[in-house]
Amino acid sequence: MKLIEADDVNVYYGDNHVLKDISLSIKENTVTAFIGPSGCGKSTFLRTLNRMNDYIDTFRLEGKIEIDGKNIYGKKVKVEELRQKVGMVFQKPNPFPKSIFENVAYGLKIQGSNDKDLIADRVEKSLKQAALWGEVKDILNKSALSLSGGQQQRLCIARTLAVKPSIILMDEPASALDPISTAKIEELIFELKTKYTIVIVTHNMQQAARISERTAFFYLGNLVEYDKTSEIFTNPKHKQTENYITGRFG
């Protein structure tokens, strides 16, 4: 089933036209990778999916993006509800400067939940899902900032999972991490995709090849090629895609 459907999306920052006629659709419970050289608009496009660009004054979007059949830029849409459904993990781990427990409980707290048992239960489940429970179960009250970078990133994933999103956006989630932490994150993505739809921006070709079913190649604000990952990497239709994945520019 199609979950995300972008139709002729154009994005501008002031006069800078950074996304040009992007149309693509993403199916439920798949991992989709966005690749392309820096500055080609991957992050911008990813952020249109949970409207995180709304805070940039010069940002302007034309076209339509539907999630679950609803236009997310429609007038009646509550961005807060959208973002509960479309969670996000950022490039640099950004846990709240609070305890590990509070980090994971935050989403429920802002939804107004004060059922302590439910919150504790959800915190535990989310940490388990993010493969972090074993490492932190005895230090839940310690500051999240005392964790390593890789642990912090898994905490950010747990925090997102705690509000039961259906889509998780990840913007180069492992680019600030060491290889072992990166491997753990990849493993995690592999497990999560049975239940969630994941869209991930990555600079790492091998990573895209390993974890995604579909890959979108962006270049200078255009969506050059979007296909099954195996097709993109073994049989690219466009010269630019081939040049990029073979490392001839980037």
Place this chain on the structure above:
Amino acid sequence: MNSLRTNRLLDTSFKYVGIFATLFGLVMLAIFIFNILGDGISRIDWDFLTSLPSRRSSKAGILTAWTGTAWIMMLTALIAIPLGISAGIYLQEYGKKNRLAAIVEVNISNLAGVPSIIYGLLGLEIFVRTLNMGSSLLAGACTLSLLILPVIIVATREALKAVPNSLREASYGMGATKWQTIWYQILPAASGGIITGVILALSRAVGETAPLIVIGALAYVPFVAQSPLDEFTVLPMQIFNWVSRPQKGFLENGAAAIIVLLAITFCMNGIAIYFRNRWQKKINW
């Protein structure tokens, strides 16, 4: 002579000028404190803190003055802190970033530099006369609140500005509203900076005399204020009153009161520095 050597020479000479300037300030301060301590420390005892003012210098105390200062501080804090922090939050987080906002911003910074006596005149006109508060504690606190509002607003904005954007994104990304993000994440992260600014502002208010003279605070108040509408005096006014008298006994009293006032301001600044250091450590995530 090549430019490298000129630069090095300039560098060294500037270093010495800097050291001299710093030492000059420190030495002057040390001499001043040493002098004051010599004159007044023997006068400070329980009686001095708990006696009403008197015509006889040996019986006079600073009870009305320090309770007046305490009242003024409390009332000023009650008025200025909520107003200043709210205004800072509004301007930084909600206000549109346009020409008007830029003008407001510049003017708030300018207001922080307006001579305090001007605030006294404003307070006299608005609070004492128009709003009929008389020369009361309330009028004094309102006037001093005006005086320190710009400082609190600027400090609040700076502290909010220093909160990294990644924290806002994290909160918005979880589906938090703007207010939830401000309340649960940004304010706690900025609290150290805000508290520092507030304490420094209050410690400035504690030392102010001119605006209070203008609104008609009295130098001689023979009773402890019971309500915000009572007349009052404060430590700096009591000091001013005593040191302008010829008798040696009153000069000693003045020095002793200065020590108390200095102790209060040093304590407040110390607390402010403590919060600033703790905050600076925390903000580096």
